[in-house]
Amino acid sequence: MQSEPKPINDKNAALDALDHQLLGLLRVNARTPTATLARKLGVSRGTIANRIARLEANGVIAGYSVQIHAHSQPSGIRAWISIAVEGDKTREVVKRLLGEPSVSSLHDTNGRWDLLAEVHAASIAELSEVLERIRKIKGIGNTETSIHLQTFRT
Template sequence: MSKPNAAKHIFDDHDRTLIGLLRQDGRAPVSKLAEIMGVSRGTVQARLDRLLASGALLGFTARVRDDYDTSHIRAVMMIEVSGRNTTQVINKLRRLPELTALHTTSGKWDLIAEIMVDSLADFDRVLREVRVVEGVLNSETSIFLSSV
């Protein structure tokens, strides 16, 4: 039997509250979550089990400030793709390990790439590599200076 699809999971207010609390503190004890939500510990545990089983909740993780590791240069690059080349451009960009995330978007820009590199020389190289990909018409890049 296949695992239910998370997209089909219907979230109620308690599910949304629980997910929000876990986003703030993925290590919060079930008893603390229950206290905040005003429900029993068993209710929280049952909901956690259901969210995990459905695939709606993938797990628990530590959140680290984006600027915690100052040894990296982080940036976002907006990319305009010519014609109907988006799929080919995405396939080529996925091969660049310095692009930590790639998003399709609406508006002027077709793609948004998140970049993480160790040096300005690496940053310059990645920008050049992206701009020479066939189908990339235009781009605009902003370096993250600090998180506020």
């Protein structure tokens, strides 16, 4: 069970260019060794370890997860949830959605919907539970769900 994401500690939340580069590398592969990150960024391993610890402590890094390739779960259900966020709650909603294990990707969009979340579930019953959890997130005003039926091109 994943814990509630920590709120960002605003007094230390200012990110510099190195923080952004580090986060970009971690998004690609959160298991990249510290020595490799240090070499790619041109800093010491200690600097990387300290930066990661600070980003975790300040709630910038909310957690780590495993990404499962869609073809690894052929019997599961895949759906997309279009989400309208109330007021200025986007940051909080995004943090909560990133902590939801069934959300495999999350995208910022324009137009009628603010966010688009791809979710995976083992069954319709499990999808229903996921949708219920997501709809209860404070700051979500409205959702619309589309279930993936068939892929014609990837």
